[in-house]
Amino acid sequence: MTVSNKLKKVSDHHTSIVSEKTNPADSKELAEKVINFLTEKKIIKKELFDCVLGSNGHQPAENFASILEKPNVGFLDLRTNGVEVITERKVFENGGNGLEQVNCPKCGQNQIEEDWGTALGNWYEKLDSDLIKCSNCLSESSITEFNFEPNWAFGDFGLVFWNWGIFKSEFFIELEKLIGTELKIVYGKV
Ligand SMILES: [Zn+2]
Known part of the structure; x- marks a missing residue:
């Protein structure tokens, strides 16, 4: 094995859960509702921390695995393992996963x-x-x-989960009920 192979960086993956249909004026209120829901279930921690790329997010809490089909290996030890809540207009693209x-x-x-x-x-x-x-x-x-x-999404409200793994589809359905619109899922990597 060459040195460059050994040092090869493992890329960060992200799953964006996006509502394309919410009113921008409601984004902040919606964020509060979703964060309360996820913190009450102990899926994320309430306080913000440097755990997402380029911003602050919510770290996983003790019940994080309850929404996952298959958690990412070594997930809790990763530096980037938070959830970023987006409340402004954004192009949720899939980065290095490419566009066909x-x-x-x-x-x-x-x-x-x-x-x-x-x-x-x-x-x-x-x-x-x-x-x-x-x-x-x-x-x-x-x-x-x-x-x-693959899927991209465009909207004013979304959640970006960094490196969590594979989600249970029931989690997306639960969030759709909470948010009150259809949601689009975007799988990306950096
Ligand atoms: Zn046409």
Whole structure:
């Protein structure tokens, strides 16, 4: 084995649970509700800590494994093992997992060759039109309505779990009931 193999960095994985349909004005209140729910069940700790990448988050608490099908090996010893609560507009992308298709919501054709990045930037900045015209069916849709494969999500409220492992689907269903909208799950890595 070469030295570079030994030193190879293990990448950080993240699972984003996103509501694309909540009202931005409700994000803070919703965050409080979800954090209360998760702390009462002892899944996360209430206080904020340096345990997510680029921000502060909530560390896992003693019942963290109750929402997991399969916890990540050595999870509790990882430096990055928190939950970040997002309450502002964000493109929840999947990072190093790559993007294969950006499909038109009307006809389903892959439009990844089009300049969808500019429309997405416009949506994020709220500056200019976020519409993209499909080269196949010629209909115009917001880039946030296109179906990204693998999944991306666009919204004002989400939870990003760092390195937790594989979640039980019941957990997503429970959160949908609590939040009151459908949720999109985005699997990413850095
Ligand atoms: Zn189309």
